[in-house]
Amino acid sequence: MATILFIILSIVAIGSALMMITSKSPVNSILWLIVVFFAISGHYILLNAQFLAVVNIIVYAGAIMVLFLFVVMLMNLNAETEPAKNQRQQIIAIITGGCFLLVLLAAFKTATSQQVMVGAGNAGLIKTLGKVLFTNYILPFEISSVLFLSAIVGSVIISKKE
Amino acid sequence: MTKLLIILIPLLPLIGFLITGLGRNFLSKSASGFIASATILASFIISIAAFLQVKNGNLIHAHYFNLINIDALKIGFDFKIDQLSSLFLLIITGVGFLIHVYSTSYMHNEPSKDFAKYFAYLNLFVFSMLLLVLGAxxxxxxxxxxxxxxxxxxxxxxxxxxxxxxxxxxxxxxxxxxxxxxxxxxxxxxxxxxxxxxxxxxxxxxxxxxxxxxxxxxxxxxxxxxxxxxxxxxxxxxxxxxxxxxxxxxxxxxxxxxxxxxxxxxxxxxxxxxxxxxxxxxxxxxxxxxxxxxxxxxxxxxxxxxxxxxxxxxxxxxxxxxxxxxxxxxxxxxxxxxxxxxxxxxxxxxxxxxxxxxxxxxxxxxxxxxxxxxxxxxxxxxxxxxxxxxxxxxxxxxxxxxxxxxxxxxxxxxxxxxxxxxxxxxxxxxxxxxxxxxxxxxxxxxxxxxxxxxxxxxxxxxxxxxxxxxxxxxxxxxxxxxxxxxxxxxxxxxxxxxxxxxxxxxxxxxxxxxxxxxxxxxxxxxxxxxxxxxxxxxxxxxxTSSGFANVLENKWYFDELYTKIITNPLKSISCFFNNIIEKKGIDAVVNGTGKFVNYSSRQLRWLQSGQVGAYVLLMVLGMLVLFILQLFIKK
Amino acid sequence: MDIKYYIALSLTLFTIGVIGVLTRRNAIIIFMCVELMLNAVNLLLVAFSNMHSLSVAAKASPTFASDAQIFVFFIMIVAAAEVSVGLSIIVMLYRNTHNIDVNFLNRLKN
Known part of the structure; x- marks a missing residue:
C-alpha cells in the first residue's frame, strides 16, 4: 500500500517536474510546480512529517507560488517571448544533467541500505517539532524574523521606482 | 728615499692629467703644455734620484695598502724599484718628457680644448706606463x-x-x-x-x-x-x-x-x-x-x-x-x-x-x-x-x-x-x-x-x-x-x-x-x-710592382688574411646567431610565449561569455568532475 | 522501504531542476527550478529524519530526529525570503530592460 502510494507520488512528482521545465508558458510551469509541491507534501505525510507537509503547502504552494503567479501575470510575461535556445547548448545541458544524475546515483548505490518506516516515527509530529523549535532552536527562529524583515525591506527598496 | 717620493713618480703625471683634462675648457695652450711637460720633468728628476739610489745598491720596495685581501691572497698596492724598473723609469719619463716638449710645438695648430685634451691623454699614458713599470x-x-x-x-x-x-x-x-x-x-x-x-x-x-x-x-x-x-x-x-x-x-x-x-x-x-x-x-x-x-x-x-x-x-x-x-x-x-x-x-x-x-x-x-x-x-x-x-x-x-x-x-x-x-x-x-x-x-x-x-x-x-x-x-x-x-x-x-x-x-x-x-x-x-x-x-x-713586390706592398696580405679567416667567419657566425638563434630561437621563445598566452586566452575567452546559463553549465560540469573523482578515489 | 528509493527520487528531482536551469532562459522559470531543487533536498532531509527516528540514538533522545525537520523548516523560511527578494529583482530587471531573458543580461561579460 505504502509502496504503491510512493510510486504514484513519485511518478506525479517527476512527471510534473518534467512538465514544469518543458512547458513554454510560465504560468503553466508555475501550475506544474504547484503539482510537484503537492506530491512532495504527500511524501511528507507518508514519512509521518505532518507539520512540514502542511507548511509546505501553505508556504510553497500557497504563498511562494502565488507570488510567482502574481509577478508573471502582473508583468504580463506569459507571452511566448522566449526564443529558441541554442540547440547545441541544450543538448549539452541535458547530457550533462543525465551524467550528473548517473554519477550521483552510482555514488549512492553502494551506500548501506537502511529502512524508512512509512507512517511511523514521531519526529515530524507538530508536538515534537514545536518543542524542539521553541527550546533548542528558539534563537535561530527569532533571528529568522529579522531575516524576513530585511527581506521585506530589501524587496521594497529594490522594486521601488526611482 | 721615502715612499711618498716614489709614489710621486706616477702621481705627478696623473695630477697633470687631471688638471689638463678637467681644465681643458679654460686652460690656455701654453698653460696646459707647460703643466703636462712639467709634471713629466718632475717625474724624470725623481726617477733619476731613484736610479742613483738603486745604482748604489738600495732597492726600493714601497707598500701602500692592500688592494685585495681575501683569505690567503693578499695583493698589495706595492711599488718596486730595482735595476730593471729604474732603467725603464728613466726611458719613459726622459723620452716622454722630450716628446711632451716636442708636442707643445707640433700640436700648436689644434684648438686649445683639443690641445689640452691631447696633453691629458699623454700624461695619462705616461702614468699608466709608470704604473706598469713600478708595480711590484x-x-x-x-x-x-x-x-x-x-x-x-x-x-x-x-x-x-x-x-x-x-x-x-x-x-x-x-x-x-x-x-x-x-x-x-x-x-x-x-x-x-x-x-x-x-x-x-x-x-x-x-x-x-x-x-x-x-x-x-x-x-x-x-x-x-x-x-x-x-x-x-x-x-x-x-x-x-x-x-x-x-x-x-x-x-x-x-x-x-x-x-x-x-x-x-x-x-x-x-x-x-x-x-x-x-x-x-x-x-x-x-x-x-x-x-x-x-x-x-x-x-x-x-x-x-x-x-x-x-x-x-x-x-x-x-x-x-x-x-x-x-x-x-x-x-x-x-x-x-x-x-x-x-x-x-x-x-x-x-x-x-x-x-x-x-x-x-x-x-x-x-x-x-x-x-x-x-x-x-x-x-x-x-x-x-x-x-x-x-x-x-x-x-x-x-x-x-x-x-x-x-x-x-x-x-x-x-x-x-x-x-x-x-x-x-x-x-x-x-x-x-x-x-x-x-x-x-x-x-x-x-x-x-x-x-x-x-x-x-x-x-x-x-x-x-x-x-x-x-x-x-x-x-x-x-x-x-x-x-x-x-x-x-x-x-x-x-x-x-x-x-x-x-x-x-x-x-x-x-x-x-x-x-x-x-x-x-x-x-x-x-x-x-x-x-x-x-x-x-x-x-x-x-x-707598377708585380709579383713578390706586390705582395710586400700589400703587407703580405696579412690584413686580408685576418679578414678572411677571422673577421668573415665571425661575421657569418654572428649573422647565423642573429638570424637563426636570435630570431628563430630566442625571439620565437619570447614571442611564442606571448602568442601562446594571446592564443590561449582567446580560446578561453568564450568561457567568459557573460551568459549565466553557460556559467551554471560549467559549474555543474565541475561538480560532475568532482563527483566522478570522488567516486574513484574512494575505491 | 529502502531509503535508497527516496534518495533516487530526490536526486532525480534535483537533476530535473539542474537541467531546467541549464536549458531555460526565462529568469522566472530558472528561479522556479531553483525552488524545485530546494524541495528535492527538503524531501531527502525528511526521509533521513524518518530513517533516523528509528535508530538507537533516537530512542535515547526523542528530539534527535527532529533536527532534520527543523532544518527543512528553516530552509523554507530562507526560501520564502529569497523568493521575495529575487522576484523583486526580476521585476526591477523587467522594468529596466523589458526582458527577462538571462542571456540578454550578459552584463557580467564586461
Missing part, C-alpha cells in the same frame, strides 16, 4: 697594462672625426684585448698555483721550485700572448702600423718609450719563468724572428714615411723578442733602451718633416729637404745610422749583442737576423734618400712653405740624436773594452737567477769580430745601395 706584482702591472691600452686607443683615435682613424684605434684596442686575455689567464694561473702575484714571491727559489714544467710552459705561453698583443708580434702586430693614425708624437711615444716596450719589460721581469720554459722560449725566438723579417720586408715597399717607421718598429721589436727568446735578456733590454732613443728620434724627425710639408706623409712627394731643414736632416741621419747598426752608434751595440746570442743558439737564426739587419739598413736609407736627397717632388705651394721647425721641435731632436749616438756606449762588448758592458753589470741581479740556469754563450773573440764585421759590412752595402738607388728618385720612374 702582476696585478698592478696589469692596471698599467690596461691603462696603456686605453690611452693608445684614445690617442690613436685622437682625430676621431676621421672614420679610418677611429677604426685604427679600435683595431689597436681589440688586438690588445686578445693579448690582455692571455696575460690575465697567466695571472690567474699563478694565483691558482702559488697563491701570490708579487714578483718577489713568485720568483723566489722556493716558489719557482713548486711549479711543474707544464705550469712554466703554460704561464709563459699566456704571458707571451699578452706580450704579443702589446708589443706587436707576428700574429697580433697589425694594429701598430695602423696606429700611425694618431698624431706623430703619439706614434713616437707608443713606439719608443711606452706601450710596445711593455711586453719586453714584462718578459724580462718574468725571465726566470721563461728560462724554465724552453719550449716557450723557442716559440718566442721563432715569433720574434718571423716578426723581424716580415715587418722588414713590408717596410721595403712602403711609401708613407710613418708606415716605414712603424714597420721598422715592429721589426726591431722582433729583434728584442729574438733576444728574449735566446736568453739574451740584457741584450733585449739594451735594445729597448737604444731603440727608444733612435726610434723616438726618427719619429720626431719624421714629424718635423711632416710638419714642414704641411701634413704630407708620402715620401714620393718629398725630397731635397736637406737644405731646407738642416737640423732635422742631421739628426734624422744619425737616427738612420743608429738603427742600421753602424758603429759606434747605439743601435750597433744592442743589435750586435742580440745577434751574437742568436749565433750561439744557432747560426741559421743569426743568418736570418743579419738578413733583417740588411733590410733595415736598406729601407731606412731608402727613406732617408727619398726624403732628404734628390730633388723636391712636392707641389710648389709645399716648396714655398718649407722651413726648419721651431726650437721646441729641434731641441728634443738634438738631445735624442746625442743619446742615439752615445746611448750604446753603456754596453760596449767585452771584445772591445774589458768590463765595458756597464748595463749588463747593472742588470746582473735581475737576471742572475736565469743566468745561473742557462749557459752564458761562449764565442771566441775572433768569431765575434767576424760576426760584427759581417753585419756591419752587410748594413753598409745595403746603405750605399739604397742611397744610390733612391738618391735621384723620380716619380715617373715608378713601375
Amino acid at each position: 706584482n702582476y696585478v698592478i702591472m696589469f692596471f698599467g697594462w690596461e691603462g696603456v691600452g686605453l690611452c693608445s686607443y684614445l690617442l690613436i683615435g685622437f682625430w676621431f672625426k676621421n672614420n679610418d682613424y677611429t677604426n685604427a684605434a679600435k683595431k689597436a684596442f681589440i688586438m690588445n684585448r686578445i693579448g690582455d686575455l692571455g696575460f690575465l689567464l697567466a695571472v690567474f694561473w699563478l694565483i691558482a698555483r702559488l697563491g701570490t702575484v708579487s714578483f718577489d714571491e713568485v720568483f723566489s727559489v722556493t716558489n719557482v721550485a713548486k711549479l711543474s714544467t707544464y705550469d712554466f710552459t703554460g704561464i709563459t705561453a699566456l704571458l707571451f700572448l699578452g706580450a704579443c698583443g702589446k708589443s706587436a708580434q707576428v700574429p697580433l702586430y697589425t694594429w701598430l702600423p695602423d696606429a700611425m693614425a694618431g698624431p706623430t708624437p703619439v706614434s713616437a711615444l707608443i713606439h719608443a718609450a711606452t706601450m710596445v716596450t711593455a711586453g719586453i719589460y714584462m718578459i724580462a721581469r718574468s725571465n726566470i719563468l721563461f728560462t724554465n720554459a724552453p719550449v716557450t722560449q723557442n716559440i718566442i725566438a721563432l715569433f720574434g724572428l718571423a716578426t723581424a723579417l716580415i715587418a722588414a720586408t713590408i717596410a721595403l715597399k712602403q711609401n708613407d714615411i710613418k708606415k716605414v717607421l712603424a714597420y721598422s718598429t715592429v721589426s726591431q721589436l722582433g729583434y728584442m723578442f729574438l733576444g728574449l727568446g735566446v736568453g739574451a735578456y740584457t741584450g733585449a733590454v739594451f735594445h729597448v733602451m737604444t731603440h727608444a732613443f733612435f726610434k723616438a728620434l726618427l719619429f720626431l724627425g719624421a714629424g718635423s718633416v711632416i710638419h714642414a710639408m704641411s701634413g704630407e706623409q708620402d715620401m714620393r712627394n718629398m725630397g731635397a729637404l736637406k737644405k731646407h731643414m738642416p737640423t732635422t736632416h742631421i739628426t734624422f741621419l744619425i737616427g738612420c745610422i743608429a738603427i742600421a747598426g753602424i758603429p759606434p752608434f747605439s743601435g750597433f751595440f744592442s743589435k750586435d749583442e742580440i745577434l751574437a746570442a742568436a749565433y750561439a743558439e744557432s747560426p741559421i737564426i743569426w743568418g736570418v737576423g743579419v738578413l733583417g739587419a740588411l733590410m733595415t739598413a736598406f729601407y731606412m736609407f731608402r727613406l732617408y734618400a727619398m726624403t732628404f736627397l734628390g730633388s723636391f717632388r712636392g707641389t710648389n705651394e709645399q716648396a714655398h712653405h718649407l722651413h726648419e721647425s721651431p726650437k721646441a721641435i729641434t731641441i728634443p731632436l738634438i738631445i735624442l740624436a746625442l743619446l742615439a749616438i752615445v746611448g750604446g756606449w753603456v754596453g760596449i762588448p767585452e771584445v772591445f773594452i774589458k768590463g765595458g758592458h756597464h748595463l749588463e753589470e747593472f742588470l746582473q741581479p735581475i737576471f742572475a737567477q736565469s743566468n745561473a740556469i742557462t749557459q752564458k754563450y761562449e764565442t771566441s773573440h775572433s768569431t765575434e769580430f767576424m760576426l760584427m764585421g759581417i753585419s756591419v759590412a752587410v748594413a753598409l752595402v745595403a746603405l750605399i745601395f739604397a742611397i744610390g738607388k733612391f738618391k735621384n728618385y723620380k716619380k715617373e720612374n715608378e713601375v
Whole structure:
C-alpha cells in the first residue's frame, strides 16, 4: 500500500517536474510546480512529517507560488517571448544533467541500505517539532524574523521606482 | 728615499692629467703644455734620484695598502724599484718628457680644448706606463697594462672625426684585448698555483721550485700572448702600423718609450719563468724572428714615411723578442733602451718633416729637404745610422749583442737576423734618400712653405740624436773594452737567477769580430745601395710592382688574411646567431610565449561569455568532475 | 522501504531542476527550478529524519530526529525570503530592460 502510494507520488512528482521545465508558458510551469509541491507534501505525510507537509503547502504552494503567479501575470510575461535556445547548448545541458544524475546515483548505490518506516516515527509530529523549535532552536527562529524583515525591506527598496 | 717620493713618480703625471683634462675648457695652450711637460720633468728628476739610489745598491720596495685581501691572497698596492724598473723609469719619463716638449710645438695648430685634451691623454699614458713599470706584482702591472691600452686607443683615435682613424684605434684596442686575455689567464694561473702575484714571491727559489714544467710552459705561453698583443708580434702586430693614425708624437711615444716596450719589460721581469720554459722560449725566438723579417720586408715597399717607421718598429721589436727568446735578456733590454732613443728620434724627425710639408706623409712627394731643414736632416741621419747598426752608434751595440746570442743558439737564426739587419739598413736609407736627397717632388705651394721647425721641435731632436749616438756606449762588448758592458753589470741581479740556469754563450773573440764585421759590412752595402738607388728618385720612374713586390706592398696580405679567416667567419657566425638563434630561437621563445598566452586566452575567452546559463553549465560540469573523482578515489 | 528509493527520487528531482536551469532562459522559470531543487533536498532531509527516528540514538533522545525537520523548516523560511527578494529583482530587471531573458543580461561579460 505504502509502496504503491510512493510510486504514484513519485511518478506525479517527476512527471510534473518534467512538465514544469518543458512547458513554454510560465504560468503553466508555475501550475506544474504547484503539482510537484503537492506530491512532495504527500511524501511528507507518508514519512509521518505532518507539520512540514502542511507548511509546505501553505508556504510553497500557497504563498511562494502565488507570488510567482502574481509577478508573471502582473508583468504580463506569459507571452511566448522566449526564443529558441541554442540547440547545441541544450543538448549539452541535458547530457550533462543525465551524467550528473548517473554519477550521483552510482555514488549512492553502494551506500548501506537502511529502512524508512512509512507512517511511523514521531519526529515530524507538530508536538515534537514545536518543542524542539521553541527550546533548542528558539534563537535561530527569532533571528529568522529579522531575516524576513530585511527581506521585506530589501524587496521594497529594490522594486521601488526611482 | 721615502715612499711618498716614489709614489710621486706616477702621481705627478696623473695630477697633470687631471688638471689638463678637467681644465681643458679654460686652460690656455701654453698653460696646459707647460703643466703636462712639467709634471713629466718632475717625474724624470725623481726617477733619476731613484736610479742613483738603486745604482748604489738600495732597492726600493714601497707598500701602500692592500688592494685585495681575501683569505690567503693578499695583493698589495706595492711599488718596486730595482735595476730593471729604474732603467725603464728613466726611458719613459726622459723620452716622454722630450716628446711632451716636442708636442707643445707640433700640436700648436689644434684648438686649445683639443690641445689640452691631447696633453691629458699623454700624461695619462705616461702614468699608466709608470704604473706598469713600478708595480711590484702582476696585478698592478696589469692596471698599467690596461691603462696603456686605453690611452693608445684614445690617442690613436685622437682625430676621431676621421672614420679610418677611429677604426685604427679600435683595431689597436681589440688586438690588445686578445693579448690582455692571455696575460690575465697567466695571472690567474699563478694565483691558482702559488697563491701570490708579487714578483718577489713568485720568483723566489722556493716558489719557482713548486711549479711543474707544464705550469712554466703554460704561464709563459699566456704571458707571451699578452706580450704579443702589446708589443706587436707576428700574429697580433697589425694594429701598430695602423696606429700611425694618431698624431706623430703619439706614434713616437707608443713606439719608443711606452706601450710596445711593455711586453719586453714584462718578459724580462718574468725571465726566470721563461728560462724554465724552453719550449716557450723557442716559440718566442721563432715569433720574434718571423716578426723581424716580415715587418722588414713590408717596410721595403712602403711609401708613407710613418708606415716605414712603424714597420721598422715592429721589426726591431722582433729583434728584442729574438733576444728574449735566446736568453739574451740584457741584450733585449739594451735594445729597448737604444731603440727608444733612435726610434723616438726618427719619429720626431719624421714629424718635423711632416710638419714642414704641411701634413704630407708620402715620401714620393718629398725630397731635397736637406737644405731646407738642416737640423732635422742631421739628426734624422744619425737616427738612420743608429738603427742600421753602424758603429759606434747605439743601435750597433744592442743589435750586435742580440745577434751574437742568436749565433750561439744557432747560426741559421743569426743568418736570418743579419738578413733583417740588411733590410733595415736598406729601407731606412731608402727613406732617408727619398726624403732628404734628390730633388723636391712636392707641389710648389709645399716648396714655398718649407722651413726648419721651431726650437721646441729641434731641441728634443738634438738631445735624442746625442743619446742615439752615445746611448750604446753603456754596453760596449767585452771584445772591445774589458768590463765595458756597464748595463749588463747593472742588470746582473735581475737576471742572475736565469743566468745561473742557462749557459752564458761562449764565442771566441775572433768569431765575434767576424760576426760584427759581417753585419756591419752587410748594413753598409745595403746603405750605399739604397742611397744610390733612391738618391735621384723620380716619380715617373715608378713601375707598377708585380709579383713578390706586390705582395710586400700589400703587407703580405696579412690584413686580408685576418679578414678572411677571422673577421668573415665571425661575421657569418654572428649573422647565423642573429638570424637563426636570435630570431628563430630566442625571439620565437619570447614571442611564442606571448602568442601562446594571446592564443590561449582567446580560446578561453568564450568561457567568459557573460551568459549565466553557460556559467551554471560549467559549474555543474565541475561538480560532475568532482563527483566522478570522488567516486574513484574512494575505491 | 529502502531509503535508497527516496534518495533516487530526490536526486532525480534535483537533476530535473539542474537541467531546467541549464536549458531555460526565462529568469522566472530558472528561479522556479531553483525552488524545485530546494524541495528535492527538503524531501531527502525528511526521509533521513524518518530513517533516523528509528535508530538507537533516537530512542535515547526523542528530539534527535527532529533536527532534520527543523532544518527543512528553516530552509523554507530562507526560501520564502529569497523568493521575495529575487522576484523583486526580476521585476526591477523587467522594468529596466523589458526582458527577462538571462542571456540578454550578459552584463557580467564586461
